[in-house]
Amino acid sequence: MARKVVITGLGATTPIGGDVPTLWANALKGVSGAHTLPDEWVETYNLPVKFAAKASTPASEVLSRVEMKRMDPSTQFAVVAAREAWKDSGIEEIDHDRLAVAFATGIGGVWTLLDAWDTLKEKGPRRVLPMTVPMLMPNGPAAAVSLDLGARAGAHTPVSACASGTEAMHIGLELIRSGKADVVVCGGAEAAIHPMPMASFAAMQALSKRNDEPERASRPYDIDRDGFVMGEGAGALVLEAEEHAIARGATIYAELAGTSVTADAYHITAPDPQGLGATRALKAAMFDGRIQPEDVVHVNAHATSTPVGDKPEYTALRAALGSHLDNVCVSATKSQMGHLLGASGAVESVLSVLAVYHRKAPVTINLENQDPEIPLDVVTGTPRELPEGSIVVLNNSFGFGGHNAVVAIRSV
Amino acid sequence: MASNEEILAGLAEIVNEETGLATEAVEMDKSFTEDLDIDSISMMTIVVNAEEKFDVKIPDEEVKNLKTVADAVNFIAGAQA
Numbered sequence: 001m002a003r004k005v006v007i008t009g010l011g012a013t014t015p016i017g018g019d020v021p022t023l024w025a026n027a028l029k030g031v032s033g034a035h036t037l038p039d040e041w042v043e044t045y046n047l048p049v050k051f052a053a054k055a056s057t058p059a060s061e062v063l064s065r066v067e068m069k070r071m072d073p074s075t076q077f078a079v080v081a082a083r084e085a086w087k088d089s090g091i092e093e094i095d096h097d098r099l100a101v102a103f104a105t106g107i108g109g110v111w112t113l114l115d116a117w118d119t120l121k122e123k124g125p126r127r128v129l130p131m132t133v134p135m136l137m138p139n140g141p142a143a144a145v146s147l148d149l150g151a152r153a154g155a156h157t158p159v160s161a162c163a164s165g166t167e168a169m170h171i172g173l174e175l176i177r178s179g180k181a182d183v184v185v186c187g188g189a190e191a192a193i194h195p196m197p198m199a200s201f202a203a204m205q206a207l208s209k210r211n212d213e214p215e216r217a218s219r220p221y222d223i224d225r226d227g228f229v230m231g232e233g234a235g236a237l238v239l240e241a242e243e244h245a246i247a248r249g250a251t252i253y254a255e256l257a258g259t260s261v262t263a264d265a266y267h268i269t270a271p272d273p274q275g276l277g278a279t280r281a282l283k284a285a286m287f288d289g290r291i292q293p294e295d296v297v298h299v300n301a302h303a304t305s306t307p308v309g310d311k312p313e314y315t316a317l318r319a320a321l322g323s324h325l326d327n328v329c330v331s332a333t334k335s336q337m338g339h340l341l342g343a344s345g346a347v348e349s350v351l352s353v354l355a356v357y358h359r360k361a362p363v364t365i366n367l368e369n370q371d372p373e374i375p376l377d378v379v380t381g382t383p384r385e386l387p388e389g390s391i392v393v394l395n396n397s398f399g400f401g402g403h404n405a406v407v408a409i410r411s412v
Numbered sequence: 413m414a415s416n417e418e419i420l421a422g423l424a425e426i427v428n429e430e431t432g433l434a435t436e437a438v439e440m441d442k443s444f445t446e447d448l449d450i451d452s453i454s455m456m457t458i459v460v461n462a463e464e465k466f467d468v469k470i471p472d473e474e475v476k477n478l479k480t481v482a483d484a485v486n487f488i489a490g491a492q493a
Binding site: 064065066069126127129130131134 | 463
């Protein structure tokens, strides 16, 4: 019998809340974190998309000046979220050789990389900061969290685009089940609201261009959805072997019952229209957690609000859950905070854990005319109460490259 | 041309900016590594910022000789002369 893994700490910094209590309150209320960007570079480069969902609390309000200087913005968010999760777990004494980190990013230190490139061109090699490489490397967030918490059982960095944060949960579960660690701080961080990625995502027609109404731009499942909204931030979760958590009398939010990762091998960016890879991921996570379709009450969907992306996820959910899908309520929380790319799976896992713990599903905003081809029971208006008894919530994440990752959270 | 006192004050500001150490902690007899706990990466950043601030060149091979704050102040003063 594999070790049971539970979740004992949560942390987040997002466009709709700089900590978990604020995030949860706003996710239930239904607010938009998307706003017109005040930055000069929007006009300097005449970007076609002029809005995004920035973190509501700048990292500089939490970290010291020297910490800020030595970390890329993505790592700053990671450390903020991981510290909150660690504090929330209440762990005071631990064998640090049994503590691991699995912290993801989709893009990594893009600000550091391009700032250093500008410095090199404008001022020459002598002025390129010696810290540039350790700041831009994709394992920067995992390494900084490991350093901050003294985690010595390995610091892992799954990089699978927008599935990265969810894949980190998968790695965390495996580390504990296999006995390589007793506690793993998992998460994802992203800070890519920078003119270059904004231009690139816009060039591929992935971003919403609703410049006159940023708050209404992220509208998963709506017939008028026209792309995703760039978000930023981080989510963090403390995974713990159940016996370890019980021995120290921890508050247990939920069980991480099952996880899975699959690949489409279909197209570098387009989702498989039949959702076959996503279906396999859903079925594999349920198999991993010994979950029947009837156990599932709620899904935090990937649902980015792109015209092509939202429907294959429905097809996959239908294939995996069958007729029971009609009894499952679905939330598309990217409608509120935009798409946090490599952090999205972590933040949405935090919301999924809270949904199980509080038995409430957060709301989806901006759904005015539901796409008739996606007949899901979407939670809008007010949060949905989830049933008593043993329940399971699924969180899906899919990424460019054909990455599919699913986590299944069960009540305890 | 800056006096040694001015160089010390300017250097202390650079150290503070890079490491967060209080400017008063940056005294002439302090060792960068032993007393101020400054690692080699921070030291290089401090050196480059000092080059810009005092308009001097500090060759890479010279940096290993700058063991104390006084070493750095004297080198900068000499380079400015």
